[in-house]
Amino acid sequence: MQSHVIFGAGLIGSFIGSVLTSLNIKTTLICRPYIKDKLIDGVLLTDYLEHQITVDRLTFFDPEDLKSSTLDISHCDFLWITVKCTAIKEVSKQIGPFIGSNTIVLCCQNGLGSDDIIKQCFPNTNVLRVMIPFNIAEPKPGHLHRGSEGSLFLETNKSVHSKIMDLVKKLDSSIMPVNYTQEMTALLWAKLQLNLGNSINALADIPVKSMLEERAYRIVISELMTELLSVTKALTIRLPKLTAVHAHYLPFVLRLPNFIFNRVAKKMLAIDPTVRTSMWWDLSQGKLTEIDHLNGAIVTIAKKLNIPCPANHCIIGLIKNAEQQNSKHQNTTISGKTLLKLVKGQ
Ligand SMILES: NC(=O)C1=CN([C@@H]2O[C@H](COP(=O)(O)OP(=O)(O)OC[C@H]3O[C@@H](n4cnc5c(N)ncnc54)[C@H](OP(=O)(O)O)[C@@H]3O)[C@@H](O)[C@H]2O)C=CC1
Ligand SMILES: CC(C)(CO)C(=O)C(=O)O
Secondary structure, three states, X not given: OOEEEEEOOOHHHHHHHHHHHHOOOEEEEEOOHHHHHHHOOOEEEEEOOOXXXXXXXXXXXXXXXXXXXXOOOOOOOEEEEOOOHHHHHHHHOOOHHHOOOOOEEEEOOOOOOXXXXXXXXXXXXXXXXXXXXXXXXXXXXXXXXXOOOOOEEXXXXXXXXXXXXXXXXXXXXXXXXXXXXXXXXXXXXXXXXXXXXXXXXXXXXOOHHHXXXXXXXXXXXXXXXXXXXXXHHHOOOOOOOOOOOOXXXXXXXXXXXXXHHHHHOHHHHOOOOOOOOHHHHHHHOOOOOOHHHOHHHHHHHHHHOOOOOHHHHHHXXXXXXXXXXXXXXXXXXXXXXXXXXHHOOO
16 A cells, blocks of 8 residues: 655645545654644644545654654655755655655755755655645644645656656545646746745735735835746746736736736735735744745846846845844834835835
């Protein structure tokens, strides 16, 4: 029987792990004890289309137990790594016991480069990337909610294609639509473009919907996206369409005055008014953010191509400052107008 291990089950990992378990696929969630406590009595999975399933019993494993040398751990068929980018280095030192010659590692992070760290440590293993378009929130302990649309995409290549096709067939369901692609780099850049709203949402400290309703915040996001698009153009990456508006028109649409934007971008604004991005959650919980793997990845690549990215530079600085202020419990909220002035260097 095929076995799956979810390493670092938080919001995304617990959701995926619960879906796998509901499909009678042998799945172990490696998670912190506080996550196990929340899910031990079973999980309710819901989504914005009102699908709902319950999973009575999940299988857990405490990462601390990996330190015990007496433990007999078997290799798994699929190892899903669902920690944040900030934890990848540490996790790369822990996953060895689960990886056998046929194990496929699936990296589920936003941004760019988390898979490179795993590939460096396991050069002979198939390490594939996963793109997660939807938002998972936890309305209450034991309840995970998929708040937005889109299929989870698994990367495929010639050597693993039949295994990935088989997995897609097994997993694709109404509670979690799943698909596959050979063009994961382009797909991750397209997702990264959308994730440029994350830092602004964290600095604005308001829900995504309210942020999008304020033009000054939208113009800042548009500046960040314009820089990303010059990088993808230089790399000749063709971005797939992830939203109603094509990637290349998004910066223009975001800049529109409110009265036109509200009409043109109806679909963009039709989101749950409570949704906030994962970077907001990180800052609000006093954690380090994934900024280096999001805006930071763009700036690093742009530098090699001699493409200036002043807006992304500025936002990285503000987020790093917020991470520090956060540790001193100081407020780091920035209004749209102030943020726009800072990004414009005024
Ligand atoms: N949440 C969302 O809606 C979306 C998230 N994503 C992306 O998916 C990835 C995962 O995000 P998300 O699920 O939200 O993150 P979470 O923080 O909810 O989950 C990650 C979990 O991994 C745990 N963890 C970290 N290090 C270890 C370790 N060494 N051993 C065991 N557990 C560990 C964390 O515990 P602790 O915090 O205590 O260290 C946490 O519980 C990110 O890259 C994110 O950007 C993409 C799309 C949407
Ligand atoms: C789903 C989305 C785009 C917004 O919630 C996200 O990826 C995140 O919050 O990091």
